[in-house]
Amino acid sequence: MADIAPLQALARDLRARIIETSSRTGTPHLASCLSCVDILTVLYFSVLRVDPAEPRSPTRDRFILSKGHGAPALFQVLAKRGFYPEAMLDSYGEDGGVFAEHPPTPDHLAGIEAATGSLGHGLPLGLGMALAGRIQRQPYNVYAVLSDGECNEGSVWEAAMLAAAQRVSNLCVIVDFNKWQATGRSQEVMALDPLADKWRAFGWSAVEVDGHDLAALERELRRFPAGDGRPTAIIAHTIKGKGVSFMEDDNNWHYRIPSPEEVVAAKKELGIAA
Amino acid sequence: MRNAFADEMTRLAQEDPRVVLLSGDIGNKLFDKLKAVDEARFYNCGVAEANMMGVAAGMALSGLRPFVYTITPFTTTRCFEQIRVDVCYHHAPVVIVGTGSGLSYAELGPTHHSLEDMAILRTLPGMQVLAPCDSTELRLALREVLKGDSPAYIRIGKKGEPAIHAQPPKFRIGEAIVVRPGNDVALLCAGNMMSETLKAADILAARGVSAEVVSFHTVKPLDPGYLGGAPERFRLLATVEEHGRAGGFGSAVAEWFVAHGRQVPQISFGTDDAFMHEVGSQEYARRKFGLTGDNIAARVLARLT
Incomplete structure (x- = not known):
C-alpha cells in the first residue's frame, strides 16, 4: 500500500478550493461536491491512466462525472492534475467562460469526456465508450461516478442490463451514496436500498466501501476489472458535505452558498491556512 | 425500404470498420448478413431506447459511426432528451434511422404512428433531417451522412414502397x-x-x-x-x-x-x-x-x- 498521506493532503486542499469558489462565485451543490471529492482524488491521482499532455489519446482511460452537478469539484481536480492552468479558474462563473455548474462538452475543456448535468446520461455514454474500446481493441477502462439520486433514472438500469448482457468488464460505476437527493433522503424518495444488491441482481460485481477512506477506495478500484466478465459497481458510502462539521449530512448545503466567515471556519477545520 | 436499409448497412459495414448498427429489439433476421460481416459491430440493445441512444453517442465520441435503428416513435420521441444532450449537444455523429414512419404502421394505432418526428428533431442544433422518397434515395442518403461528421436523422417507410428513381440520381444533402x-x-x-x-x-x-x-x-x-x-x-x-x-x-x-x-x-x-x-x-x-x-x-x- 502506497503512502496515502499525499492524497489526503490533496483532498483537503481541493475541499478548501471548492468551498472558496462556491462562496466567491455563488455556485451551489457544494455538499454534493464534498461528498465525491475523495473519489475523484483517488481516481485522478492514483488510478486513471490519463495524460494531461495528450488529453485525447485513444488509449486513455475515460472518466465521466455522471452526477454533473459535482462539476465544481471536477474543475478543481482537472486543474490540479494539469489539464489546464489553475489560473484559468480565476474566471470561474464569468459570462462567456466554461466554468459554472456543469461540465461543458469535451470540445470546450480539456479533460472532460462528456457534458453531463441531466442525470442518467453518463452511464449509457460510458457504456458506449467501453464497447467502442472493445470493438477497436483499445485496452482502456471507463469509470462513471453516479449520485444516489441519479439512480432514480430508468436509463441507469437500462444501461446496467445491457452492460451485463454484453459482459462489458471494462466499465466501473462508482455510486456516491450520500443518502440525500435534492429535496429529501434518497431512501424515502425512491426506496434505493439495498443498493449494492440491486446492482448484483442486475448482473454486476458490486462491493461497498467507505467513500472517504482513500486507501479503501484505491484498493477497490484496483480490484477492477472483476475478471469474470461482469462490470463493476462500487457503492461508496459517503457523507454529504464531508469535511466541514457544520455542513456534514445537512441537506441545506445542496443549494446554500457559504459566507466569507463560513469559508474561514471551514478552512480552519480542514487545516488549510486562510 | 427496410430491406434496402439492411442491405446497404451490410455494404457500409464491409467498407468502413467504424460502422456499427444498434437495433432496439426489432429486425429479427433482417441483419443476419451484417452480423456475418462482423458480429462485434451489431448490437441488439433491447427495448431500452434511451440507453441505446446514449450508448450510440458514447461510441461516436470514441471514433465509431453508430447507426441506431428502431420504429420511429421509439427512436425519436421516446428518447428525445438523449438525442438532444448526448447526440446533438456533443455534436456526436450518430445516424438515427426511424422505420415505419408517418402512417406506415397505421394499423398499429397512434402509439406506432410518427407524425411529430421531423418537427421535433429539426429544432436541435446541428441535426440533419432526411426523408428519402424511395429505397434508392435511402441508400444514397446513408452513404452521404457517413461522409460528413454531423448527427443525422433519416425517416423511412416499411416495405413495398414503389421505386421512384430508375437510375440513382445525383444525391447531396440539402439539394432537392x-x-x-x-x-x-x-x-x-x-x-x-x-x-x-x-x-x-x-x-x-x-x-x-x-x-x-x-x-x-x-x-x-x-x-x-x-x-x-x-x-x-x-x-x-x-x-x-x-x-x-x-x-x-x-x-x-x-x-x-x-x-x-x-x-x-x-x-x-x-x-x-x-x-x-x-x-x-x-x-x-x-x-x-x-x-x-x-x-x-x-x-x-x-x-x-
Whole structure:
C-alpha cells in the first residue's frame, strides 16, 4: 500500500478550493461536491491512466462525472492534475467562460469526456465508450461516478442490463451514496436500498466501501476489472458535505452558498491556512 | 425500404470498420448478413431506447459511426432528451434511422404512428433531417451522412414502397431532386408520399396544369437554391408529407420564406392536429387526412382558379 498521506493532503486542499469558489462565485451543490471529492482524488491521482499532455489519446482511460452537478469539484481536480492552468479558474462563473455548474462538452475543456448535468446520461455514454474500446481493441477502462439520486433514472438500469448482457468488464460505476437527493433522503424518495444488491441482481460485481477512506477506495478500484466478465459497481458510502462539521449530512448545503466567515471556519477545520 | 436499409448497412459495414448498427429489439433476421460481416459491430440493445441512444453517442465520441435503428416513435420521441444532450449537444455523429414512419404502421394505432418526428428533431442544433422518397434515395442518403461528421436523422417507410428513381440520381444533402419538371405549380414532397404526389401531377396535367414534382429528401438543411428560385417560377407551392402539418416540412418551408422576406402562395399537405382513434390501413389513414393524389390535385386546382 502506497503512502496515502499525499492524497489526503490533496483532498483537503481541493475541499478548501471548492468551498472558496462556491462562496466567491455563488455556485451551489457544494455538499454534493464534498461528498465525491475523495473519489475523484483517488481516481485522478492514483488510478486513471490519463495524460494531461495528450488529453485525447485513444488509449486513455475515460472518466465521466455522471452526477454533473459535482462539476465544481471536477474543475478543481482537472486543474490540479494539469489539464489546464489553475489560473484559468480565476474566471470561474464569468459570462462567456466554461466554468459554472456543469461540465461543458469535451470540445470546450480539456479533460472532460462528456457534458453531463441531466442525470442518467453518463452511464449509457460510458457504456458506449467501453464497447467502442472493445470493438477497436483499445485496452482502456471507463469509470462513471453516479449520485444516489441519479439512480432514480430508468436509463441507469437500462444501461446496467445491457452492460451485463454484453459482459462489458471494462466499465466501473462508482455510486456516491450520500443518502440525500435534492429535496429529501434518497431512501424515502425512491426506496434505493439495498443498493449494492440491486446492482448484483442486475448482473454486476458490486462491493461497498467507505467513500472517504482513500486507501479503501484505491484498493477497490484496483480490484477492477472483476475478471469474470461482469462490470463493476462500487457503492461508496459517503457523507454529504464531508469535511466541514457544520455542513456534514445537512441537506441545506445542496443549494446554500457559504459566507466569507463560513469559508474561514471551514478552512480552519480542514487545516488549510486562510 | 427496410430491406434496402439492411442491405446497404451490410455494404457500409464491409467498407468502413467504424460502422456499427444498434437495433432496439426489432429486425429479427433482417441483419443476419451484417452480423456475418462482423458480429462485434451489431448490437441488439433491447427495448431500452434511451440507453441505446446514449450508448450510440458514447461510441461516436470514441471514433465509431453508430447507426441506431428502431420504429420511429421509439427512436425519436421516446428518447428525445438523449438525442438532444448526448447526440446533438456533443455534436456526436450518430445516424438515427426511424422505420415505419408517418402512417406506415397505421394499423398499429397512434402509439406506432410518427407524425411529430421531423418537427421535433429539426429544432436541435446541428441535426440533419432526411426523408428519402424511395429505397434508392435511402441508400444514397446513408452513404452521404457517413461522409460528413454531423448527427443525422433519416425517416423511412416499411416495405413495398414503389421505386421512384430508375437510375440513382445525383444525391447531396440539402439539394432537392427534381423528379418531373413543370412550370405552373411545384409539388414538393418529403419522404414516402412521392407516388401520391406524382399521381396528383398526372391529374393536374390532364387538367392542363403543369406541375413540377420535387423530392425534398432533406428537410434540414433545406435547399436554398431551389426555394429561392421558386417564387418567380411558380404560382403556387404545395408541400406534401406523411407527418403533422404543425412543425414539419411544410412549416419549415414557410419559415424559410418568412426568414428570407419572400412570399409565395403555399398549401401544406400533412396530417391534422388529431390522433386517429379508429383503426385502418395506411391507405385509409391517408384518405382521412387528405393525403391522396386526388385530394392534392383538387385543392391545388381550386387554389389556382
